[in-house]
Amino acid sequence: VEDLNGKVVALPINSVPERLVKGLIEKDKLNVRIVPVRDNAEGLLALSTDRADAFSTDDVLLYGLRKSTPSPSSYDVVGRPLSFDAYGLLVQKNSTVFLSLVNATIARLIRSDEMEAPYRKWLTPLGLELSPDLAVALKVAAIPE
Amino acid sequence: MNYAWNWPILLDQPYLGWLVSGLELTVVISIAAWGIALSAGILIGVVGTLPGQVPRFWAATYGSVFRNIPLLLQLFLWFFVVPELLPGDWGRWLKRDLPFPELWTSIFAVGLFTSTRVAVQVAAGIAAVPGGQRMAALASGMSIAQTYRHVLLPQAFRIILPPLTSEFLTIFKNSSVALTVGVFELTAQAQQIESETFHGFEAFTAATVLYFGIALTVTNLMRVIERRATIPGTGGTHR
Numbered sequence: 009v010e011d012l013n014g015k016v017v018a019l020p021i022n023s024v025p026e027r028l029v030k031g032l033i034e035k036d037k038l039n040v041r042i043v044p045v046r047d048n049a050e051g052l053l054a055l056s057t058d059r060a061d062a063f064s065t066d067d068v069l070l071y072g073l074r075k076s077t078p079s080p081s082s083y084d085v086v087g088r089p090l091s092f093d094a095y096g097l098l099v100q101k102n103s104t105v106f107l108s109l110v111n112a113t114i115a116r117l118i119r120s121d122e123m124e125a126p127y128r129k130w131l132t133p134l135g136l137e138l139s140p141d142l143a144v145a146l147k148v149a150a151i152p153e
Numbered sequence: 154m155n156y157a158w159n160w161p162i163l164l165d166q167p168y169l170g171w172l173v174s175g176l177e178l179t180v181v182i183s184i185a186a187w188g189i190a191l192s193a194g195i196l197i198g199v200v201g202t203l204p205g206q207v208p209r210f211w212a213a214t215y216g217s218v219f220r221n222i223p224l225l226l227q228l229f230l231w232f233f234v235v236p237e238l239l240p241g242d243w244g245r246w247l248k249r250d251l252p253f254p255e256l257w258t259s260i261f262a263v264g265l266f267t268s269t270r271v272a273v274q275v276a277a278g279i280a281a282v283p284g285g286q287r288m289a290a291l292a293s294g295m296s297i298a299q300t301y302r303h304v305l306l307p308q309a310f311r312i313i314l315p316p317l318t319s320e321f322l323t324i325f326k327n328s329s330v331a332l333t334v335g336v337f338e339l340t341a342q343a344q345q346i347e348s349e350t351f352h353g354f355e356a357f358t359a360a361t362v363l364y365f366g367i368a369l370t371v372t373n374l375m376r377v378i379e380r381r382a383t384i385p386g387t388g389g390t391h392r
Contacts, residue, residue: 016249021335021341021345022344022345022348022349043335044255044335044337045335046333046335053233057233057236057237057248058245058248058249059236059248059249101155
């Protein structure tokens with residue numbers, strides 16, 4: 009983020025990365041111009057039309073986006089991880105039975121390594137190897153029953 | 154419905170501040186766009202009523218282009234497409250060096266869109282002035298410019314004041330398209346409050362009330378102008 013001083017960064021409107029990067033910019037008093045974009049496609053457009061120097065969002069989305077461009081080698085996902093946020097599934101309030109079923113199922117899938125197949129199928133081709141950090145996070149997610 | 158109402162949240166910071174800054178941006182975009190719309194609209198409206206085929210043709214072309222393309226699409230064209238069509242340095246300037254490119258583009262797009270609507274009304278107003286007046290003015294030795302300046306336009310403007318009021322109101326509401334290119338005006342701020350607090354009903358109610366307040370203010374203001382502008386003895390639509 010510090011390298012962005014004097015540059016332009018595209019941030020998705022009303023998102024976690026937006027709040028995160030804005031907070032870092034304010035904390036370090038960096039001179040960064042922000043281009044608000046509505047979605048990932050618009051973020052990539054801002055990048056490819058040279059409206060922004062960088063686009064910040066979840067790394068897995070960035071890898072996916074990079075893969076979808078005509079020339080993936082022109083883009084790179086760089087920098088250190090800025091935060092760790094779990095993706096969640098939204099269920100209705102007070103549906104506790106369903107909620108525990110969902111949690112238990114996810115935990116079981118991870119424990120039995122069934123989760124690895126879709127990971128290898130969808131995420132490995134993006135150049136996103138399972139990092140040791142994520143492996144630990146998955147172990148934690150495997151705990152609930 | 155399982156919804157916990159929380160009206161006081163609107164008065165908490167930063168949400169109150171967001172609403173205020175959104176309101177400011179909405180007013181700024183609308184007034185600036187109205188400036189463009191009035192000046193371009195009057196010009197095109199007058200050109201459209203000038204004698205001769207050529208000026209009419211150009212005014213009509215301008216009108217059909219800006220009136221027949223949806224506002225949102227026009228905004229996207231100005232914001233995303235035009236900078237790519239311009240020669241490299243100009244496009245880069247629009248995208249990078251111009252401060253607040255989203256704001257300028259929105260003002261420009263909304264202004265030009267509304268200008269054709271104003272132009273049609275101006276032309277209609279001029280046409281509504283009895284034809285004998287134009288002939289009389291020309292016959293008494295006035296030039297075309299003088300005829301418009303002293304005879305046609307002063308009457309035309311009085312005739313079209315009520316529809317112009319509607320147009321002025323519409324521009325405030327149309328200014329909300331600016332949120333699609335990333336201007337945090339009133340509607341966008343309401344969305345932002347919703348996404349931060351999950352109190353969308355309160356946020357959008359606040360935005361609705363503020364838009365309503367703007368509309369009432371504008372309507373009353375225009376009524377005062379109408380009353381002041383009425384020529385005694387000619388009557389007007391309002392008393």
